[in-house]
Amino acid sequence: MAELFIELFMEEIPARMQVRAGEEFKRLVEDKLTGAGIHFARGEVHTTPRRIALAVQGLPTRQADVREERKGPRVGSPEQALQGFLKASGLASIDQAEQRDTGKGVFYFAVTEKPGGNTADALPALIDAAIRELPWPKSMRWGANQFRWVRPLHGIVALFDGKVVPGALTLRTAEPAPEASEGNTCLAGEVTSVTLPYGDTTHGHRFLAPDAITVTSFDQYKTALRQAFVVLDREERKRLILDGAQKAATAQGFVLKDDPGLLDEVVGLVEWPVVLTGTIDDEFMDVPAEVLTTSMRTHQRYFALQTADGALAPRFVVVANRTTADGGKAVVAGNERVLRARLSDAKFFWDQDLATPLADRRAALGAITFHEKLGTMLQRVERIEALAVEIARILGDDAATTDQVRTAARLCKADLVTGVVGEFPEVQGILGGYIARAQGQPDAVVTAIADHYKPLGPSDRLPADRVAVAVALADKIDTLVAFFGIDEKPTGSRDPFALRRAALGVIRLIVENGLRLTLLDVFAAAGAAPSVGQELLAFFADRLKVALKEKGVRHDLIDAVFGLGGQDDLVLLLKRVDALAGFVASEDGANLLTAYKRAANILRIEEKKDGVSYAEQAVDLRQMALPEEQSLLGALNDATAGIEPLLAAEDFAGAMRVLSALRVPVDAFFDKVTVNAPEADLRANRLRLLSRIRTTLNRVADFSRIEG
Amino acid sequence: MAETGTGGKPLSFQGLILTLQRFWAEQGCLVMQPYDMEVGAGTFHPATTLRALGPDSWNACYVQPSRRPKDGRYGENPNRLQHYYQFQVIMKPSPANIQDLYLQSLVALGIDPALHDIRFVEDDWESPTLGAWGLGWEVWCDGMEVSQFTYFQQVGGIECNPVSAELTYGLERLAMYILDVNNVYDLPYNDPTSRAPKTYGEVFHRAEVEYSAHNFEFANTDTLLRHFQDAEAECQALLSRGLAQPAYDQCIKASHLFNLLDARGVISVVERQSYILRVRTLAKACCEAWLADRFRKERAA
Structure with missing residues (x-):
């Protein structure tokens, strides 16, 4: 070997x-x-x-020997077919071919043994x-x-x-x-x-x-x-860097800030990792920590260290690609110098940015085009402000909270025209929060400005404060309504305005904070035409399915609830989905689902044949021949009366329990009653009864969308 | 006059330039002079843009004054200038040992690789206005970007064959590093022990203040807009005659006028794209005209 x-x-x-x-x-x-x-x-x-x-x-x-087999024509085939086979298989004469009975006749087979080469x-x-x-x-x-x-x-x-x-x-x-020009060598x-x-x-x-x-x-x-100073194994380099960085941090009395993404990159930048520690000048420590770490991480690939209470420590860890004669002195000095130059730029901007009240930056926002068809950034901020206030009203916020929502919304994009964000776009929002705090805004406003882009993904931290939630929702819903309004919807893998992320953000904000609001009303408040609102709701349904799939929620159950129409209250919708999931998992529920499908199938066929819809016809008590028909009607009437107050009270599990009582009479009906009776009147009335099963169950979900 | 100290380490800004010129001349590069027009980067010099095209060999180096109107800081920022110098090297075809040659140039500048951490970190280069792109790195010395290193793949939308290696040294930053100066204006422009020493600030500070005011406050935007349109029209007119390099001059002009308009803040985000596209269209046509060499061929016929 x-x-x-x-x-x-x-x-x-x-x-x-x-x-x-x-x-x-x-x-x-x-x-x-x-x-x-x-x-x-x-x-x-x-x-x-x-x-x-x-x-x-x-x-x-x-190499292993290769045995190749080629099936040829039937024994006794015309000469032409045999010649073709010989040519294709490389045999000299037909005698070299094996004859084999395949069960469908005797055929020629060419078998060639190719000995494996070196x-x-x-x-x-x-x-x-x-x-x-x-x-x-x-x-x-x-x-x-x-x-x-x-x-x-x-x-x-x-x-x-x-x-x-x-x-x-x-x-x-x-x-x-080719020909060279100007006498040059080509x-x-x-x-x-x-x-x-x-x-x-x-x-x-x-x-x-x-x-x-x-x-x-x-x-x-x-x-x-x-x-030769190369650590070949990537995992070993990773361990060396991580151990070295942790030791360096501990030696200075700090903790290494966990950053697996940066570690993965740094491992790919060095063959011989040498961990060194540098110092951040004190004069920069009053610049927002996020600005410092962004500069250190994205521009310089430095690891940040933290104090025991999680604050940024005035040290950084740099991983060099070699040992040096002076034990890394010049390398550290060089890196400190680069960082100083970068941070002095950041500090210069930070000091300048602090000097201008955020509110005074509105004019500059008016000079920035948000999108060709959607006006300036100032116009966008004005839309966000109006929408955020409306959301606060819907959520029942008091006047003081609403005022804070208005202030935060007005100021939330002001940092886009600051020098720091110009240099470090990654700190947008966060920087606005720092400036707002320095300029005396209350905590709720500061948090709302800092967090209004959040959440930026399925695992990003979620704003929970009322003011922050209203502004974060308004920011995303304005984006969604605006881009859907100009027909800039995501297609396939193309989503240049990150609308999927925005919709997921809205879903998380509403669902995880348990907010009760009807999305169609909010879309309308954001200026969406009714058709755009419906498109957006369908878009949300898709995003919701994707988001819940990871939590194991069946997409057909979500479809079944959306199928009821007008389901734009996500909290309520999920409550229904939850109850429905419990119901179809129960024996009664599974059984009723089967009965529903049977009823729906019969109706689909017969209604098509008859050209009528039995749903619009009342069941006729006089046209009943069997007790099972009567008891089913009675049970349906009871169920209808029973579920309405429960639905009104949003007790969907209770409503499902009421529906479970239908199982016995429905089963009995299908057991004993022939729907397609020869008597036309009986048949029509039985179809009406089936239709009632469908309408009754459809009060809690569109069961036709449920699979299985 | 001594421009370099012991071990050849430059003692001044101009010493750095002289060292680089000598080094690359020894590698067979023509020592070109700066192009006599306002450009945003050394790449715009026809010795790079146009010469990167076509099958001929081409090895050149030069200093190019570069203007980025938006980077003006009225002479108050120790690290930023609206007018600065790039040292540019182009070698076509890229030699197999170009990385080594580059590292030797750092040694010539007095950077001892045994004491420093020098690395090649991915950084792909693209010039939207020139329709040019290439793959390469930023070269880091102790975390500082000392050069840009690019293998040109396309210029003016045309495939480069053979491929050039382009090296760009940011001279002020490199000088500050080598000479251990924290403020660009404190850089010794010439040997500080010479008969008439001058600092970088003494030579350029006033210009930085004046040009910052020009770029941000006083450049007449109506005039700039008109000049942009004129340059565009002139470029197209010259192209119709097959005069590639004069047309390219007009393209360079249009590009700089666009940068000034941008600094004056009169170009919206959306318009920006369309201006860049207009300059790129000119640049592509100039590059095609350069390869076609129509004017000379017609005169000769």
Whole structure:
């Protein structure tokens, strides 16, 4: 059993692409080995910023024999058919073919045994194909080559059983040279091709061990790389960084702020991680922490440290890609200096931003176009203000709260024209909150401004304060109504204005805070035409299904409740869905559902045949021949009378319990009564009874939408 | 006059320029001079934009004064300027060892790789107005972006073949780092021990104040708009004659006028896109005209 080892060595791969590329390369090579009849024990792939290394263990040195069978014409077929078969199968004469009875007659079979070749012979083409098929999110050409790769590819190590696999990757094929202009040398079309031969040499760390390393096996490669200052295993680099950062934090009396996303990126930026700690100048510590961390994280890839009570500590952790002669002194000093320059810009803007009252920024908002067809940002703020106040009224907020809602809504977008948000768009809202606080706004207004973009996803923190909720709802509903109004709805994967996220935000705000409001009224208050309101409600129904699917709620139950029409109170709607789920899970409920479907099926067929709707006809007591008809009518009347007050009291579980009482008379009816009686009057009356089953059950949900 | 100290480390802003010029000249680059027009970045120089196209080899370096009207801070911000210098290198086709050459240039500038953390961090470059893009990195030295490193893939919407490597050094920032100065205006412009030392501020501070006022307050927007339209029309007229580089001058003008209009705050978000598109349309046509070389061919015929 032998080992196949491949290393692709290149210029720095973007951090976000490394893991995927490694996995894809492993999959491609493994699939191709399997396809070529080369079985193996297991593969292992590693990635660093400069390399993809794949080792596949347990390969045979010879490929498995391949037995090919081809079915030919029936024995006794015309000469022409036999000749065609011989040509296709490569047999010299028909005597070489086997005759076999297939049960449908005796046929010729050509059987060829292909002995497996040397594995080594199959590898060059296989490796070439795997490299060429590796998908990169973005790829490029370099020099005068035609070959595309993520960044220039410099070396390919390919070893099988310790020997170099003969082969090369063609970077440029020969082509005729085009005419050079101005007497310059022309380099685009060389008459010779350029290749990158497979070999057994690679290099270590770019600065710490740049010399060539000869590879003989995967084990030796790992050891050699470690000596050459490369930690091959991504998970090991991750551990080194995390442990180092935590130790550094503890040593300074702080706690490392958890940031798995940043860790994943930093792991892809270093081959030899060295954790260092720097200091944030005191003069910057009064700038909002979010501004500092945004600058540190997105621009510099620094980890933040916190004090025991969760405040930002005046330290940062930077992960360098090497040890240095001075123990990292110059590296830390350089990083501190960069951070100082960045933060002094932030502080400059912050000090300036504080000097202008948020309310005075309205004019500047008037100069920003929100969207070509939707006016300026100021007009949007005015719409949000009116809508937020209306939502507060619907939710029954008192005058003082409503005043705070109005103030927060008026100021919520003012920070878009501040210097800090101009530099750090990620802190929009949050910064407005800081300025509002500094300018003496009450806590509720500050929180509402800071949180009005929230929630930004299914797991984002949700505003709970009344003022914040009203403004957050108004912000999102204005967006939805505005874009649906100009027919800019999401299609397929295209959702440029993040309307799905906005709708999910509204759903979470309403459902998780238990807010009672009718969405169609709110859409109308936001200026939606009735048709737009209905479209939006359907959009919400879809989003609700997606949101609840993860919680295991059946989408057909949501459809069944939406099917009632006019269901725009999400809290009520979910209460119904809940009760319905309990009902159809019960034996009585499941049984009634079956009966409902039976009744609906019969009605659909007979109503079509008769061209009438029995729903509009009252049941005629005189046209009853059997006691089961009478008891069913009685039970339906009782049920109708019983559920109405319960529905009015929103006691849906209670209403479902009342409906359960229908099971026995309904079952008895279907047992004993022939609906399609020969007597026309009896038949019509029985169809009316079936129709009553349908209308009665449909009072709590549209049972026809329920599956199963 | 000494512009570099022991080990070749530059002692001044101009020393840095001289070091880079000498270094890249030794790598076979033509030392070009700045283009005599207002541009937003060194890439606009025809020695990059136009020469990145076509099959000929091309290796050049030059300093390019660059203007970003919106970045004006009236001379009050220690890190930001509306007029600054880029050092630009273009090598076509990109040499296989271009990363190493670049790192050697840092060593020439006195950055000792044994003491610093130098990294190539993904940063793909795109110029919407030039219809150009490429893949590459920001080069970080101890967390500071010291250069932009790009393999050009398209310019003027045209595939680059062969591909050029483009290196852009932000000279002021690099000088501040190497010379350990925290305020750009304190940079020694020439050797501080020379007979007549000057700081960067003594040379440029007044211009920063005046141009900031011009960019944000006093540039006449009606005139700018008219000039934009004139440049656009002139560019198209010259293109109809097949005069690629004169037409490209007008495209550069239009681009700078757009930047000024933008700084004056009279371009809305929506209009912005359409202005960028108009400049890009010009740039693409100029690049096509450059490759077609029609005027010379017709005269010769």
